[in-house]
Amino acid sequence: MTDWSENYVLIDTNNDGGRSITGHATESLVVGRALLCGYNIFIAAFPSGKYDAVLDSSGNLFRIEIKGSSTNTLSLTSGGRSGQQINRDAESRTSIVSNDDADFIIGINKFNGDCYIVPVEVVNILNRNSLSFRSLEVFKEKWKVFLKETIDPTILKNGLLSMSEENLLAFDSSFNLDPSLSLENYQWTGTRRGYRDGFSKKDISRVFKEKEEASNLAKSLWQRVLLVLSKCPENLQQDLSLPFELLPFYAQKFEYGIKGTLICAENTSHDKGFKLDELKACAENLEMIANQVEIIINGRGVDAPHTVSVLFDPEHIRKFSQSLRNSFDFFYKNNEQEKVA
Helix, strand or coil, X not given: CCCCHXXXXXXXXXXXXXXXXXXXXXXXXHHHHHHHHCCXXXXXXXXXXXXXXXXXXXXXXXXXXXXXXXXXXXXXXXXXXXCCCCCCCCCECCEECCCCCCCEEEEEECCCCCEEEEEHHHHHHHCCCEEECCCCHHXXXXXHHHCCCCCXXXXXHHCCCCCXXXXXXHHHHHCCCCCCCCCCCCCCCCCCCCCCCXXXXXXXXXXXXXXXXXXXXXXXXXXXXXXXXXXCCHHHHHHHHHHHHHHHHHHHHHHHHHHHHHXXXXXXXXXXXXXXXXXXXXXXXXXXXXXXXXXXXXXXXXXXXXXXXXXXXXXXXXXXXXXXXXXXXXXXXXXXXXXXX
16 A cells, blocks of 8 residues: 655645645545546535535536545544634534535545545434544445446435435345345344344354453453563553553453353343353452452552543442342252252
8 A cells, every 4th residue: 555644744835734735635636536537526616615526427416525634534524613714713613514515525545545435425324523444444445436327326416315215125126135124133144243033052152262362362462561561661651551451351351241141141041051150250250350450450559540440440340240140140040940840
């Protein structure tokens, strides 16, 4: 991948951190990319308008909002500050780009020229001020979306939310989608899938293995960091030692919490007496984690950061441990009664 970061804003012509010139550069990059695709594109004459450009694909016009980013995140807002160039204290008019403003956002990574073709309807549904480029990967370099052979331009501009049920079914059929699928009955493969009838034993074993591997990786990472920190300045050691020291416990907390939850779910709906010994062990391990975390945090002699207090509250961990113990007692008692019966 090409990386332009080393040559980014070599000269700050306008003494504004390069904002003005990189803004024009971003528009020029998008124009060039569109022209290379064979589309015609026009930059708006009025710079403070609702959209930045109009893209012409075989006579079908699309309003384009152009967004550039030199970070890992793309802004999805427009408006800016009223009179920003004159008065920095002016009231902000920033808002998420809407269908009234544009049809598409074309985001561009200023460090490599990658383009992300994002329908504004998607932005409205997500209702987010910004998204990472990683989360927008599905929209990367999707220039073909503007071709009328890909999707009807009317649907593309008006969006799916405006369509009638009859038209939606026709749209589904044209892309070989199954209209009977819904959130209630849709099943997707992999560990993170929806299970209406519970996890199979194989699924549970796979999840358990994943969590165990995550805990081992966290321990390994802490050991490596510990060796590096010993050679770092004291202030850096103080900043990094606590988060990394707690990292293995963070992974273990999820390991035993998820294991215990799945064992309880299986005992409730399917297999009575399933892995009860392991359920008891999960509760005991969580209690041990709570005690160790409390010792580590209190041993610092200073107030822990807010994030540590929230993620590693020993009392919350103990309460969850106790709930698993209560579940174990309940399942064990019922299991013994059924054996006698």
